[in-house]
Structures are given as C-alpha cells and as structure tokens.
Amino acid sequence: MSLSKLFCDKTSGVAAKRERRKEARPGELLDAALDLFVEKGFAATRAEEVAARAGVSKGTLFLYFQSKEELFKAVVRENISGRFTEWRAELDAFEGTSPELLAYCMNSWWERVGATRASGITKLMMSEAKNFPDLAAFYQQEVIQPGQALIRCILQRGIDRGEFRPMDLNYAVYLVIAPMIFLILSRHSAGICLSKEADLDPKQYIATQVDAILNGIGAPAASAAQPTRKTA
Amino acid sequence: MSLSKLFCDKTSGVAAKRERRKEARPGELLDAALDLFVEKGFAATRAEEVAARAGVSKGTLFLYFQSKEELFKAVVRENISGRFTEWRAELDAFEGTSPELLAYCMNSWWERVGATRASGITKLMMSEAKNFPDLAAFYQQEVIQPGQALIRCILQRGIDRGEFRPMDLNYAVYLVIAPMIFLILSRHSAGICLSKEADLDPKQYIATQVDAILNGIGAPAASAAQPTRKTA
Amino acid sequence: MSLSKLFCDKTSGVAAKRERRKEARPGELLDAALDLFVEKGFAATRAEEVAARAGVSKGTLFLYFQSKEELFKAVVRENISGRFTEWRAELDAFEGTSPELLAYCMNSWWERVGATRASGITKLMMSEAKNFPDLAAFYQQEVIQPGQALIRCILQRGIDRGEFRPMDLNYAVYLVIAPMIFLILSRHSAGICLSKEADLDPKQYIATQVDAILNGIGAPAASAAQPTRKTA
Amino acid sequence: MSLSKLFCDKTSGVAAKRERRKEARPGELLDAALDLFVEKGFAATRAEEVAARAGVSKGTLFLYFQSKEELFKAVVRENISGRFTEWRAELDAFEGTSPELLAYCMNSWWERVGATRASGITKLMMSEAKNFPDLAAFYQQEVIQPGQALIRCILQRGIDRGEFRPMDLNYAVYLVIAPMIFLILSRHSAGICLSKEADLDPKQYIATQVDAILNGIGAPAASAAQPTRKTA
DNA sequence: GATGAATGAGGATTCATTCAT
DNA sequence: CATGAATGAATCCTCATTCAT
Numbered sequence: 001m002s003l004s005k006l007f008c009d010k011t012s013g014v015a016a017k018r019e020r021r022k023e024a025r026p027g028e029l030l031d032a033a034l035d036l037f038v039e040k041g042f043a044a045t046r047a048e049e050v051a052a053r054a055g056v057s058k059g060t061l062f063l064y065f066q067s068k069e070e071l072f073k074a075v076v077r078e079n080i081s082g083r084f085t086e087w088r089a090e091l092d093a094f095e096g097t098s099p100e101l102l103a104y105c106m107n108s109w110w111e112r113v114g115a116t117r118a119s120g121i122t123k124l125m126m127s128e129a130k131n132f133p134d135l136a137a138f139y140q141q142e143v144i145q146p147g148q149a150l151i152r153c154i155l156q157r158g159i160d161r162g163e164f165r166p167m168d169l170n171y172a173v174y175l176v177i178a179p180m181i182f183l184i185l186s187r188h189s190a191g192i193c194l195s196k197e198a199d200l201d202p203k204q205y206i207a208t209q210v211d212a213i214l215n216g217i218g219a220p221a222a223s224a225a226q227p228t229r230k231t232a
Numbered sequence: 233m234s235l236s237k238l239f240c241d242k243t244s245g246v247a248a249k250r251e252r253r254k255e256a257r258p259g260e261l262l263d264a265a266l267d268l269f270v271e272k273g274f275a276a277t278r279a280e281e282v283a284a285r286a287g288v289s290k291g292t293l294f295l296y297f298q299s300k301e302e303l304f305k306a307v308v309r310e311n312i313s314g315r316f317t318e319w320r321a322e323l324d325a326f327e328g329t330s331p332e333l334l335a336y337c338m339n340s341w342w343e344r345v346g347a348t349r350a351s352g353i354t355k356l357m358m359s360e361a362k363n364f365p366d367l368a369a370f371y372q373q374e375v376i377q378p379g380q381a382l383i384r385c386i387l388q389r390g391i392d393r394g395e396f397r398p399m400d401l402n403y404a405v406y407l408v409i410a411p412m413i414f415l416i417l418s419r420h421s422a423g424i425c426l427s428k429e430a431d432l433d434p435k436q437y438i439a440t441q442v443d444a445i446l447n448g449i450g451a452p453a454a455s456a457a458q459p460t461r462k463t464a
Numbered sequence: 465m466s467l468s469k470l471f472c473d474k475t476s477g478v479a480a481k482r483e484r485r486k487e488a489r490p491g492e493l494l495d496a497a498l499d500l501f502v503e504k505g506f507a508a509t510r511a512e513e514v515a516a517r518a519g520v521s522k523g524t525l526f527l528y529f530q531s532k533e534e535l536f537k538a539v540v541r542e543n544i545s546g547r548f549t550e551w552r553a554e555l556d557a558f559e560g561t562s563p564e565l566l567a568y569c570m571n572s573w574w575e576r577v578g579a580t581r582a583s584g585i586t587k588l589m590m591s592e593a594k595n596f597p598d599l600a601a602f603y604q605q606e607v608i609q610p611g612q613a614l615i616r617c618i619l620q621r622g623i624d625r626g627e628f629r630p631m632d633l634n635y636a637v638y639l640v641i642a643p644m645i646f647l648i649l650s651r652h653s654a655g656i657c658l659s660k661e662a663d664l665d666p667k668q669y670i671a672t673q674v675d676a677i678l679n680g681i682g683a684p685a686a687s688a689a690q691p692t693r694k695t696a
Numbered sequence: 697m698s699l700s701k702l703f704c705d706k707t708s709g710v711a712a713k714r715e716r717r718k719e720a721r722p723g724e725l726l727d728a729a730l731d732l733f734v735e736k737g738f739a740a741t742r743a744e745e746v747a748a749r750a751g752v753s754k755g756t757l758f759l760y761f762q763s764k765e766e767l768f769k770a771v772v773r774e775n776i777s778g779r780f781t782e783w784r785a786e787l788d789a790f791e792g793t794s795p796e797l798l799a800y801c802m803n804s805w806w807e808r809v810g811a812t813r814a815s816g817i818t819k820l821m822m823s824e825a826k827n828f829p830d831l832a833a834f835y836q837q838e839v840i841q842p843g844q845a846l847i848r849c850i851l852q853r854g855i856d857r858g859e860f861r862p863m864d865l866n867y868a869v870y871l872v873i874a875p876m877i878f879l880i881l882s883r884h885s886a887g888i889c890l891s892k893e894a895d896l897d898p899k900q901y902i903a904t905q906v907d908a909i910l911n912g913i914g915a916p917a918a919s920a921a922q923p924t925r926k927t928a
Numbered sequence: 929g930a931t932g933a934a935t936g937a938g939g940a941t942t943c944a945t946t947c948a949t
Numbered sequence: 950c951a952t953g954a955a956t957g958a959a960t961c962c963t964c965a966t967t968c969a970t
Contacts, residue, residue, distance in 0.1 A: 059952050060950085130272055131272060181417070290961090298962095523967085587822075636908075638901060656840065659840065681851075718954065744940090
C-alpha cells in the first residue's frame with residue numbers, strides 16, 4: 001500500500017499499537033472502500049459502510065478524505081501500482097521464445113493482478129469512467145498505455161524474431177488484452193457472461209486463450225493447406 | 233419493441249394524437265432510459281432526466297413504470313429480443329465452412345447487436361449485476377445461456393467436420409465471447425481499455441480477432457515446426 | 465363498462481338512461497366520497513378512488529366539484545339534513561311522559577341517524593374539524609346547535625312537568641349527547657373503545673343508557689319507590 | 697416518558713451537552729409529534745413540522761424514527777403508560793362507598809389522563825384506527841381492555857355491596873366510558889359537539905355525569921328517599 | 929359532457945458532509 | 950485525533966388538478 005508508506009518509518013522502535021493503527025487508517029479505509037466500490041458500485045456504496053468496515057466512524061473517513069469522490073479517486077490511484085517498470089525489466093531479461101514469453105506474461109499477470117483485489121479497480125473504472133472523466137484519463141495514462149506498450153513489445157519481439165507473423169499491432173494488442181479484461185469482469189459481475197454451472201478455472205481459461213492466440217483453433221493437419229490462411 | 237405491442241392493435245383508424253402518444257410513451261421512455269443508464273449508470277441517472285429526454289414530465293414516467301427500479305428492469309427486458317431462434321436458423325442453414333460461419337456470425341453479431349444501443353445493456357448488467365441479483369439471473373438465462381449455446385454449436389460443427397481441432401468447449405466458447413464483450417465495454421466506458429488515439433475500427437478489430445482465433449498468430453512457416461505447439 | 469354506454473340508449477325516445485345517470489352523478493360521487501372519507505379519512509382518500517367507486521373517471525369528479533376540499537364540504541353539507549324541524553314537531557305533539565319522550569327520541573335518533581351512513585359525517589367532523597374550521601362552524605350551526613336545542617326542550621319539558629328534577633341544562637344536555645356520539649364513533653373507528661368480543665347491540669346500549677339517565681344505577685332498595693322506574 | 701428511559705442512566709457526570717440532547721431527542725420529537733398529530737391528523741402533519749417544533753432538522757427526525765408511520769406508532773406506544781396496575785391498587789385499597797369510588801375514579805381520570813396531552817392519542821386512534829389496524833389492535837389490548845376491566849371491577853364491587861343494582865356489565869361499562877370519551881373528543885375537535893358559547897368546565901361536566909349515573913335525573917320527589925343522593 | 933393522459937407542486941426519505949464535544 | 954449527532958441538499962414518488970381529445 002503505497003500511501004501507508006508515506007507514514008511508515010517513523011523513528012520509534014516502541015510504536016504503540018494505537019499509533020500503528022492511526023498510521024494504518026488510510027490504508028484500511030482504502031481497502032474497505034475498494035471492496036465495497038467493486039462490489040456495489042460507487043453510488044450504491046455509503047460512506048458509513050466504508051467507515052464501518054474499516055472499523056472507524058463516519059467522521060474519521062472524512063478526516064482522511066475530503067469527500068467520497070476523493071476517496072474513490074484515492075482508491076483507484078492507490079491500486080494502480082506502477083508495476084510496469086518491474087515487468088519491463090523481466091521482459092527485457094527473458095530468454096525463451098516469444099510464445100513462451102506471452103504465456104509467461106499472461107499467467108504472471110493473472111497471479112499478480114488478475115487474481116488480486118487490485119483487479120477490482122478495472123471493473124470500477126469500466127463502470128464509472130463516464131462519471132469520473134479525469135480519473136479515466138489518469139487510468140488511461142497510468143495503466144492502459146503502459147500495459148499496451150508492454151504487450152506491443154512482446155508482440156514486436158516475436159515478429160522481429162520471426163516467431164510471430166507480421167501484424168497490425170494497433171489491433172493485435174487486443175488479442176491479449178480482451179481475454180484478460182473479460183476474465184476480470186466475469187469475476188466481478190456476479191458471474192454474468194459465464195455459463196452458470198462452471199465457475200471456470202482461470203488457469204485453464206488463460207491456457208486456452210494463450211493456445212488459441214498462438215495457434216488458432218484450426219484443425220492441425222488442415223491448417224497448412226487452409227486457403228483462408230493464405231488470404232489473411 | 234415488444235412492450236409497445238401491448239399497446240398497439242387498436243382497431244380504430246381515427247386514433248387521436250393523444251392515443252398515439254400514449255402507445256409510444258413506454259418505448260420512448262425505455263429509449264431514453266437506456267441511453268442514460270448506459271451513459272451514467274443506474275444511480276447517477278435521475279428519473280426526471282429520463283422523463284425530460286423522453287419529452288415528458290416526471291410524473292408521466294411513473295405513470296408507466298412503478299419505480300425507477302422497475303424502469304431499469306423494463307429496459308433490460310425490452311432489449312432482450314429473442315433473436316436467438318432466428319440466429320439458430322441461420323446457423324443451421326449455413327452451407328460454407330465453419331471458419332466462414334464463425335466469421336459470419338461475429339460480423340453479423342456486430343451489426344445486429346454490438347453496434348446498436350442494445351449492446352449498452354450488457355455494460356449495464358455488468359455494472360449493476362450485484363445490485364439486481366434477480367435481473368442478473370434473468371439475463372443469464374435469457375441472454376448468456378442461449379448465446380453460449382449458439383457459439384457451442386458453431387464450434388461443435390467445426391469439430392465434427394474436421395475444420396476445428398478438438399477442444400474443451402467449456403473454455404473455448406470464451407475465445408469468441410471475450411472479444412465481443414470487450415468490444416462492447418470499450419465502447420461504453422469512455423474508451424477505457426483502448427489506446428487513446430485510435431478509436432479502433434470494429435470491423436477490423438473483429439477481423440483481427442477472427443483471424444487469430446482461427447489461425448493463431450504464430451509465424452506461418454514456423455507454425456508447423458513450432459515446439460510449443462507440440463507440447464501444448 | 466364505459467364503452468358499452470356509448471352504444472346503448474342511442475335510439476330511445478324515452479329519457480335516455482344516460483340522461484338520468486348524468487343527473488345522478490353528483491349524488492353518486494357524494495355517496496362514494498362519504499363512504500371513503502368516513503372509512504379512511506380525508507387525506508387518505510384519493511380522488512381517483514372516489515371517482516372509481518362512483519363509476520366515473522377522475523376527470524368527471526372535477527367536473528362537478530372544484531376540488532377535493534369542495535367535495536368534502538359538499539359531502540358534509542349534503543348529509544346534514546335539517547330534520548330538526550320535523551323532530552321539533554314530533555316533540556311538540558308528543559303526549560306521553562318526558563321519560564318516555566326521551567327514550568323515544570334516543571331510539572328514533574338511532575334509527576333515523578345513528579344507524580345510517582349519515583352518522584359517518586359526525587365522525588368525519590370530529591376528525592377533520594381542525595383542518596376545516598369553516599365547515600366545523602357550519603356543522604356547529606346546522607347540527608350541534610339545533611340538536612342541543614331539541615334536547616334542551618325535552619329536558620325542560622320534563623322539569624316543567626315535574627318529571628325531571630331541576631338541572632343545569634348547559635351540562636345536562638351532554639347526558640344525552642355523549643352516549644350517542646360515543647355510539648357513532650365506536651362504529652366508525654374499527655371498534656376501538658369497545659371490548660373486542662362484544663359487537664354491542666345498539667338497541668340494548670341505548671336502553672341501558674336511557675335507563676341510567678332516568679333512574680341512575682343506585683341500589684334497587686332505594687329506587688323501588690321510584691315511579692319512573694316502573695314505567696321504564 | 698418510558699422511551700426516554702432507554703437512553704438515560706449514563707453514569708458520567710460529565711455528560712456533554714450533545715449527549716444530553718441526544719437522550720432527550722426522542723422524547724422531544726414524540727412530544728412535538730403528539731401535539732401535531734392530535735391537532736391536524738396524521739396525514740396533514742408534515743415530518744418537517746414535527747422536527748421544527750422539536751427544534752431539530754428534518755433529517756434528525758429520521759435519525760430516531762425510521763419513518764413517519766413509525767413515529768406515529770411510537771407516539772401511541774409512548775403515551776400508553778401502564779397506569780392501570782397503579783389504579784387497580786388504589787381501587788382495591790379504597791374504603792368508601794362504591795358511589796364515592798366511582799366519583800373518585802372519574803375525577804382522578806380527568807386529572808391524570810383526560811386533562812393531559814395523553815388524551816390526545818385517544819382522539820388520534822379514533823381518527824386513524826382504520827389506517828393502522830395493527831396499532832388499533834395494540835391499543836385495544838393495552839388500553840381499552842384494561843380500562844374496561846377496571847370499570848367493571850368498580851361496578852361489580854358496588855353490586856356486590858348492594859350499592860348498585862344488578863346490571864349487565866357488558867353494557868353498563870359504557871355508562872362510564874362514554875362520557876369520558878366524549879369529553880376528550882370535544883376538547884380535541886375544535887369544540888365540535890359543544891354548544892359554542894360555553895367552553896364547558898370539565899369538573900362540572902364530570903360531576904353532572906357522575907350524579908346522573910348514580911341517581912338518574914328522575915324527579916326529586918321520587919328520589920328523596922335515595923340514600924346515595926345525600927352522600928353524592 | 930366525459931375521459932384519462934399529462935402535469936408538477938408537495939412531501940417523505942436518504943446520505944454525504946460538518947462540527948461540537 | 951476520533952466521534953457520531955445533526956444537517957439539508959438532493960431525489961424519488963404521489964396525487965390533486967388540468968385539458969386536449
């Protein structure tokens with residue numbers, strides 16, 4: 001929690017429990033708010049609920065956040081960790097094939113982002129983008145752009161190494177993004193979009209998607225002779 | 233507009249202007265409501281706004297819909313036309329290859345659903361599913377299930393004809409669904425998820441997705457020799 | 465329903481049924497309004513309900529009565545028949561003893577007023593007097609004053625004839641009025657004030673009251689000598 | 697005020713001004729509500745008015761009472777103090793004659809109930825019983841039944857001691873109840889039922905009623921022998 | 929006249945926000 | 950700092966009343 005970091009590292013070694021709690025307050029509120037905003041949406045979440053879930057009183061919430069809207073923005077900003085530089089480094093250091101890299105990235109995205117509560121902010125942004133244009137722009141800049149750039153890099157790497165065929169990357173990035181977004185939204189929308197019975201396994205979902213992206217679903221034998229392949 | 237039918241069929245040819253308006257009112261209100269709900273979300277849309285956009289007064293809205301919530305439900309129901317049987321018929325009559333069928337279906341989905349305002353309710357449902365569990369269930373049953381069944385059919389057809397390789401359909405259906413859902417959400421979420429500059433062309437987006445689903449993005453020549461293919 | 469009316473009665477040369485109904489409209493509305501006002505109170509009665517019960521449309525009600533308030537006033541005025549002159553005549557012509565007269569009057573009041581729907585307006589006035597001061601004044605003048613005067617006459621007659629002992633009539637009138645008002649209110653207030661099980665018989669209630677007013681409930685021994693007791 | 701008790705008993709002597717107000721709020725609101733409901737009826741009383749009279753804002757009212765209807769119910773419940781056991785004790789301890797007991801009871805009822813604002817709820821119940829059937833039942837059980845039982849006891853005592861003549865108590869109770877209900881209603885209905893000029897003196901009204909109940913209004917000659925007459 | 933669709937003022941209720949303690 | 954009582958703007962919804970047909 002980056003915000004909490006601002007308050008850490010005080011000098012005392014005997015930090016009283018209460019002190020510690022005080023420092024943790026903003027983080028606890030952001031935590032509670034994230035859960036509730038994701039679950040019920042911005043408007044349907046009451047400030048008092050957030051406070052209650054964080055174990056403080058209504059008034060305290062407004063001690064740390066000027067308004068519910070500011071709380072929302074803080075929740076989004078807080079959970080947009082700039083993990084991209086870290087990822088970029090991994091990407092640059094990767095030594096396997098590009099298909100392997102792609103598979104690695106999507107799986108690691110799932111573990112580090114998709115499966116965590118952080119994925120909830122994506123759902124939040126999709127639901128509230130129109131009501132928070134400035135936040136949407138911020139999100140665009142901090143998450144979407146770097147994320148797309150990362151994927152572009154991977155795809156470009158594959159093309160450069162002759163492992164992927166040439167593509168219009170402006171569209172190809174969505175081959176990777178769409179399945180991830182879909183996965184997130186399914187999980188945060190009461191399972192809408194999913195066939196009810198199967199609460200699909202994310203790992204297998206991703207495996208299926210990766211395989212299809214790389215190889216398509218065309219019949220293996222036929223694939224070489226497919227006329228559609230040539231025209232494409 | 234199925235709801236309007238309830239009000240049609242008056243025998244008289246002398247239908248007064250007032251009468252004609254009355255018949256049209258529910259539809260006009262649902263239209264206005266769909267626009268606003270999709271644009272701003274359920275909670276952020278005021279009943280009076282909906283009425284105003286439909287060109288009537290606040291009170292009139294409640295003449296046709298018991299509450300804002302009922303209006304919401306009606307909006308969802310209204311826009312779930314049973315287009316599935318029609319599609320099923322087309323599917324059964326289709327004579328081309330399964331890849332062609334898949335391409336045809338996704339393009340025709342775009343034209344008949346994705347590009348229309350009806351697609352807005354999908355976004356609506358994703359945002360509000362948690363707040364309207366009964367509606368979510370209804371949507372599941374009326375839209376998701378039939379939609380998935382349709383896609384299953386197409387894939388099964390391809391497998392049966394040797395045009396697609398064998399797959400676990402429980403996961404494969406999302407190869408088709410995910411890109412469509414993503415496209416819808418992009419367009420109804422202030423372009424979040426999209427690289428800002430390009431307001432991507434849906435046709436080309438779909439073409440790219442279809443091509444990848446069918447053929448993958450593996451390099452043409454290499455694809456046959458790909459080691460990942462074998463292990464996958 | 466209303467549609468059929470459009471087709472009926474067209475040809476008849478005799479005073480059409482519709483004509484007669486038209487004349488009856490105000491009365492039917494007042495009837496319906498009385499029932500509803502008594503049952504639910506002024507505010508809780510909706511204009512549309514009154515119209516519906518009278519078998520006409522909302523608009524028609526306002527054709528005959530400028531406002532709901534006017535309707536209320538009309539209901540009260542309509543049901544305050546000046547039966548007092550008639551009663552005064554009976555009183556003057558009465559030849560029995562004053563105790564007999566009193567008993568006769570209370571019983572006849574029950575039959576002519578208490579048991580009829582007209583008694584409902586008394587309840588109405590008690591409930592709404594504060595909200596309709598002008599009506600209250602009107603009611604005072606048209607009903608209360610003449611009514612009290614009548615009772616005063618009876619009591620005075622008894623005193624003059626030595627059948628009643630001298631009393632302060634300003635207070636004695638309520639010996640007669642209170643039981644009647646109570647009876648009415650009990651019947652129009654969901655039985656409040658009544659011991660639940662017994663839906664008390666008005667005739668016997670009145671008999672008990674009359675007997676007590678005349679003879680008191682004092683011990684039998686003492687009252688054995690009372691001549692009035694024997695006749696009662 | 698029984699409700700306030702729920703909030704009392706704070707141990708601290710440093711009770712802050714805010715705290716003290718909070719304890720008093722429900723009572724103040726109930727007070728204000730009683731006045732207004734009695735004066736104008738339930739529907740004609742606006743929630744904001746009640747709040748204003750209690751010296752708080754609209755919102756505060758709903759902090760203590762879930763809805764206007766709940767406020768109404770609380771008003772009724774609050775003013776039904778279980779004074780009946782207390783009265784029963786007095787009755788059992790009474791040593792005078794039964795006529796004296798009856799007179800004592802009616803006078804003390806006036807002082808303890810009739811003359812207080814609590815009497816207003818009787819008028820309330822009569823006006824709104826049909827709209828609040830559950831409350832009416834509650835009132836029946838909590839007030840009417842015990843009240844009637846008390847009166848029955850008094851009358852039965854008189855009969856047993858040979859001071860009252862035998863009566864059908866099911867009807868005789870109303871000899872006592874009717875005058876009291878009437879008195880209350882007169883005072884809460886803008887004086888309707890009263891001859892305008894005289895704003896009748898309750899004490900004398902009750903004295904007249906008691907005298908009549910005990911002795912009747914029969915001619916002096918007959919009742920000269922009555923022992924009860926002398927003591928009354 | 930009669931109708932009932934439309935209106936909009938009015939009132940109940942919610943909840944973000946403030947501030948005295 | 951923390952609290953939670955108090956506030957009142959905002960919004961849903963009702964229903965008396967109007968008026969085009």
